[in-house]
Amino acid sequence: MNKLIPVSLLTCITFLLTACGGSSSSLTTYNSELNSAASEAIDQSIIPAASRFQSQVNELVTTSEMFCQSENTTEENLTALQNQWKTSNQAWFQLLPYRFGPLVNSELFPTYTYIDSYRLRGTNYTSTVRNKIDSLLADNEEINEATFSALSFQFVGLLALEISIFEDAASQSATPADIVSEYLANPRKCQLLTGFSKELLRRADIILVGWNTDYRNTGKSYRDLLVNNQLEVLLDDETGEAAIEKITVSVQEFYDYLGLRDLTLDVSQLSGDIWQTLESSLTNTEELLAGTEATNISFNRIMKNNRFEQTVTLLQDNMQTLQIALDEKNTIDMKAAAKILDGNFKREIPEALDISLGLNFSDGD
Numbered sequence: 001m002n003k004l005i006p007v008s009l010l011t012c013i014t015f016l017l018t019a020c021g022g023s024s025s026s027l028t029t030y031n032s033e034l035n036s037a038a039s040e041a042i043d044q045s046i047i048p049a050a051s052r053f054q055s056q057v058n059e060l061v062t063t064s065e066m067f068c069q070s071e072n073t074t075e076e077n078l079t080a081l082q083n084q085w086k087t088s089n090q091a092w093f094q095l096l097p098y099r100f101g102p103l104v105n106s107e108l109f110p111t112y113t114y115i116d117s118y119r120l121r122g123t124n125y126t127s128t129v130r131n132k133i134d135s136l137l138a139d140n141e142e143i144n145e146a147t148f149s150a151l152s153f154q155f156v157g158l159l160a161l162e163i164s165i166f167e168d169a170a171s172q173s174a175t176p177a178d179i180v181s182e183y184l185a186n187p188r189k190c191q192l193l194t195g196f197s198k199e200l201l202r203r204a205d206i207i208l209v210g211w212n213t214d215y216r217n218t219g220k221s222y223r224d225l226l227v228n229n230q231l232e233v234l235l236d237d238e239t240g241e242a243a244i245e246k247i248t249v250s251v252q253e254f255y256d257y258l259g260l261r262d263l264t265l266d267v268s269q270l271s272g273d274i275w276q277t278l279e280s281s282l283t284n285t286e287e288l289l290a291g292t293e294a295t296n297i298s299f300n301r302i303m304k305n306n307r308f309e310q311t312v313t314l315l316q317d318n319m320q321t322l323q324i325a326l327d328e329k330n331t332i333d334m335k336a337a338a339k340i341l342d343g344n345f346k347r348e349i350p351e352a353l354d355i356s357l358g359l360n361f362s363d364g365d
Contacts, residue, residue: 102210
């Protein structure tokens, strides 16, 4: 992978525009512009996504604790709890496309797996988690923080909370009255609910702290290490791709994942929230490329400056196609549209930005 060139040694990279660019002319793109665009994307899209997720999970903890006060264990408050889970899940899917750095490097299993077990291999652990919850409810051992921190990745996270919140353990009933009755009858159910919530918050905190202040006990934020090309200097097992390359590859892998896996059949099924959840990912991708009101130099702007206006238009059309599939709740069209965007992030976007990703297209997710 090419490393960023210090500003003092900045050089121009000249390339011949292909048909995707719409004309044949010699143009230049500066690495400083690419690094600035990546830095703004991190500051205005990625870190805010990490912050939103942490904030929503923190609210989920609060809502869980409130629901578990006996006078508040009602169907109305259960609905509020379920809605907060959905909001937290949607916030997660705004962050999930950025599966590198703080989402990955902190434990034996990557941090994100303790939040979203499905993302690792596309395994639906619903039955496994149900069995674990049953055993924890039937057990007589004390439930405390260690109970959850010791659990394997598939037994915690958003799925464990979804099962706890959207059905009762006794009969897998989704009827609110049955769920509330079980919480009232078995105090351990509330101990699991609040414990799962706090464990999820612990992981969300790890991610946000990693991006903002201290990544892997270096005393420096992942944000600063990445944009200043210091990852390999401080950490032997980190790779030194430029920030824009890491972001592009990670988003490409996310759309590869959407095209390959059966998310609409396996994920967020008890909540019935998968379509809105996927839309939150698409919204973040649109913002990543176009920037926000505070953005000075966006990915789209660089591509247009390089006279790849047709690529920007193509991307907008393909994202609209995905949006239509989500609106229509059409799994086949959704996966097809995701595969097209996967290809765009592999080929058209790197070409328009003049970056080399070194992707191994046989890897898959």
